Amino acid sequence: MVVPYKHEPFTDFTVKENKKAFEEALKLVKEELGKDHDLLINGERVSTEDKIVSINPANKEQVVGRVSKATKEHAERAIQAADEAFEGWRKWSARSRAELLFRAAAIVRRRKHEFSAYLVYEAGKPWKEADADTAEAIDFMEYYARQMIELGEGKAIESRPGEQNRYVYTPSGVALVIPPWNFAFAIMAGTAVAPLVTGNTVLLKPASATPVVAAKFVEVLEEAGLPKGVLNFVPGSGAEVGDYLVDHPKTSIITFTGSREVGTRIYERAAKVQPGQQHLKRVIVEMGGKDTIVVDKDADLELAAQAIVVSAFGFSGQKCSAGSRAVILKEVYDQVRDRVVELTNELTLGETTGPDVYMGPVIDQASFDKIMSYIEIGKEEGRLVAGGEGDDSKGYFIKPTVFADLAPKSRMQQEEIFGPVVCLTKADNFDEAIEIANNTEYGLTGAVITNNRAHIEQAKMDFHVGNLYFNRNCTGAIVGYHPFGGFKMSGTDSKAGGPDYLGLHMQAKTVSEMF
Ligand SMILES: NC(=O)c1ccc[n+]([C@@H]2O[C@H](COP(=O)([O-])OP(=O)(O)OC[C@H]3O[C@@H](n4cnc5c(N)ncnc54)[C@H](O)[C@@H]3O)[C@@H](O)[C@H]2O)c1
Numbered sequence: 089m090v091v092p093y094k095h096e097p098f099t100d101f102t103v104k105e106n107k108k109a110f111e112e113a114l115k116l117v118k119e120e121l122g123k124d125h126d127l128l129i130n131g132e133r134v135s136t137e138d139k140i141v142s143i144n145p146a147n148k149e150q151v152v153g154r155v156s157k158a159t160k161e162h163a164e165r166a167i168q169a170a171d172e173a174f175e176g177w178r179k180w181s182a183r184s185r186a187e188l189l190f191r192a193a194a195i196v197r198r199r200k201h202e203f204s205a206y207l208v209y210e211a212g213k214p215w216k217e218a219d220a221d222t223a224e225a226i227d228f229m230e231y232y233a234r235q236m237i238e239l240g241e242g243k244a245i246e247s248r249p250g251e252q253n254r255y256v257y258t259p260s261g262v263a264l265v266i267p268p269w270n271f272a273f274a275i276m277a278g279t280a281v282a283p284l285v286t287g288n289t290v291l292l293k294p295a296s297a298t299p300v301v302a303a304k305f306v307e308v309l310e311e312a313g314l315p316k317g318v319l320n321f322v323p324g325s326g327a328e329v330g331d332y333l334v335d336h337p338k339t340s341i342i343t344f345t346g347s348r349e350v351g352t353r354i355y356e357r358a359a360k361v362q363p364g365q366q367h368l369k370r371v372i373v374e375m376g377g378k379d380t381i382v383v384d385k386d387a388d389l390e391l392a393a394q395a396i397v398v399s400a401f402g403f404s405g406q407k408c409s410a411g412s413r414a415v416i417l418k419e420v421y422d423q424v425r426d427r428v429v430e431l432t433n434e435l436t437l438g439e440t441t442g443p444d445v446y447m448g449p450v451i452d453q454a455s456f457d458k459i460m461s462y463i464e465i466g467k468e469e470g471r472l473v474a475g476g477e478g479d480d481s482k483g484y485f486i487k488p489t490v491f492a493d494l495a496p497k498s499r500m501q502q503e504e505i506f507g508p509v510v511c512l513t514k515a516d517n518f519d520e521a522i523e524i525a526n527n528t529e530y531g532l533t534g535a536v537i538t539n540n541r542a543h544i545e546q547a548k549m550d551f552h553v554g555n556l557y558f559n560r561n562c563t564g565a566i567v568g569y570h571p572f573g574g575f576k577m578s579g580t581d582s583k584a585g586g587p588d589y590l591g592l593h594m595q596a597k598t599v600s601e602m603f
């Protein structure tokens with residue numbers, strides 16, 4: 089019997105013992121920083137001369153780890169190994185594969201703070217965000233394992249006298265997993281274990297900014313008993329290894345999470361049938377967002393301001409779900425804007441090894457430069473009312489920034505900035521607010537703050553996003569509770585952490601026998 093799924097609780101760092109335990113984990117991980125991490129191909133460690141050097145974005149001098157970098161030749165060996173391992177792995181029972189995930193979840197749970205500490209150093213996550221990232225990784229394993237046990241039985245269909253019919257799920261083959269750096273543990277682990285538990289073999293190509301936490305997770309899966317060749321670890325350049333593996337005729341599934349630019353490129357390339365390819369590739373692409381919080385005139389305005397600030401500045405706005413725009417009805421606009429500015433000015437910014445820092449750095453120089461250039465655009469298109477400054481002398485720090493009075497179609501209100509910047513726009517009425525909320529090419533998350541029941545019903549029908557929230561922030565989906573994925577150019581709406589997700593990694597087979 090498996091106990092019912094419940095999400096992993098978050099750590100309360102106001103409890104003295106928890107704070108101390110986390111400080112110890114930070115100390116322990118600090119001693120491990122700078123180590124080398126190898127590729128894993130067919131169960132064997134492979135070290136290369138050329139390395140991806142992962143650094144702490146809060147302290148550019150601090151090397152988190154040096155990770156071997158795969159070439160096309162390594163990628164080819166890895167895909168051949170995964171293809172061979174598929175024959176054995178696909179025959180494992182659903183239950184045995186699920187149990188492997190339960191074991192991996194238990195190992196991570198025992199080393200929870202250690203993994204979160206890696207996220208503090210490698211992704212610049214504040215404690216709370218790192219803890220939530222690790223909890224989500226555990227949740228994905230626990231949730232998908234249970235889902236697989238259920239799906240292992242197939243689904244009920246009709247039979248007739250003399251005819252026995254079954255409807256079962258079978259794995260597809262080799263899956264290429266390409267995660268982003270922003271949920272460096274949760275999304276990386278979730279998108280890797282979903283194809284594994286469904287019986288596929290995997291090539292994991294982690295994001296170049298956060299390969300160390302991925303290398304640590306690969307060790308956990310080996311410890312949990314994954315046979316050789318079933319998971320291959322091939323960090324490398326997107327342009328070289330990424331394209332090669334996307335195009336490869338033996339790739340069956342591609343599961344990508346990242347930018348619209350790279351996601352659409354992969355989607356297009358994967359559609360082309362290559363010489364020797366005997367199947368159509370299944371492609372999951374989850375991309376960016378330009379997510380809106382709508383504030384009605386009849387609403388709890390303190391809640392609205394809090395929701396805007398939390399959604400905009402959690403993990404420095406580097407979430408696809410980040411509330412980077414707020415559309416506020418004219419009657420309450422000034423009041424909400426002023427409170428948002430007040431709350432924003434109270435936020436703390438700094439190195440996240442300390443316990444009380446709300447916001448850390450952005451991930452790297454390219455992000456820093458991009459966000460700062462958007463801040464310049466914002467000064468032309470709107471009115472800067474908070475923040476606006478950056479400092480990249482030691483790490484990549486940008487103050488939480490608020491722009492007011494943006495036109496709904498301005499660049500600031502249309503393009504994904506992926507940093508600590510929120511833009512406010514005034515709407516004449518609720519219909520117009522929903523129209524503005526829908527007017528971008530994205531459709532990932534959104535929230536409505538209102539006490540008006542009719543408006544809640546209207547938004548349920550008309551606000552076109554994959555994850556719609558009422559009277560709360562628009563970030564922080566929890567596995568099994570808020571299946572996650574977006575509409576429009578936000579992606580294929582795969583709904584990670586939901587009941588339909590594993591099905592995307594399998595083929596349904598009808599078996600009919602006459603007696
Ligand atoms: N919708 C979601 O669920 C979701 C979740 C997290 C992040 N995101 C989005 O991800 C973006 C930020 O992440 P990022 O900066 O890591 O995105 P990115 O697109 O730059 O990179 C994502 C991954 O793709 C790889 N890659 C780059 N070029 C490639 C190529 N040619 N072929 C194959 N792989 C290639 C990268 O190495 C990385 O592992 C934001 O747009 C954010 O909104 C979306």
Ligand SMILES: N[C@@H](CCC=O)C(=O)O
Nearest residue numbers: 407408409563564565572
């Ligand atoms: N699932 C996360 C966002 C993932 C993208 O960055 C959330 O709901 O905040």
